Amino acid sequence: MSSLVHPTAARLTYRALLGRRRAAILFALPVLLLVIAIAVRALTGADDTTANTVLGSFALATMVPLIGVIAGTGAIGPEIDDGSVVYLLAKPVRRSTVIVTKLLVAIGVSVVFSAVPVLIAGFVLNGNSQQLAVAYALAAAVASVAYSALFLFLGTVTRHAVVIGLVYALVWEAVFGSLVPGARTLSVQQWALALAQKAGAEGAVTSDVGLAPAVVLLVVVTGAATWYAARRLKSLTLAGEE
Known part of the structure; x- marks a missing residue:
């Protein structure tokens, strides 16, 4: 495992993601979720339907992909934009290791700022009745993996990765992925919900995608995005050396 991780790249990435601007947004979204959860619990009491709505419609459909955009694109996009990635790539390290x-x-950043707050919010909303807190936290963690890979890849191919990522997160996942039946099968949110459905009480969480297809799609998308990101990084290096 150690051969797959480069300490310098890890340190620089953590520093970039937890800088003032990005850290402020990363903290603001979970805080907003917890404030909503506390307010809803105070106004309506423990209610499974309300908890499902908050955790599904806001947390998983909006907050988790937004955090994925920030973490995924921020992990490499700024370094490519300002050219500082050249210094990292000048070291004798495989491009796949960097990616x-x-x-x-x-x-890691996405899971901490999404799955953990979702778990806490679930307990606040209904005390984990029907295993909703655990189910949605699992879905948030799984979705974070796929979103991180997708948006990391996006950060290697375009300077407008954040804008495209925001459009995807707010339009496709939050709107089409939640409301349009045909689009749901191509939604990371729905794939993650398939695992949440398995983890929650019967009927507590539902997904339009079966468990087996969801797992396959999550693995394929995450693997493909990671592989293409490594290829893209390698091509950028070669282009810079020509």
């Missing part, structure tokens, strides 16, 4: 390192950091 895997940055992906692991992005996943």
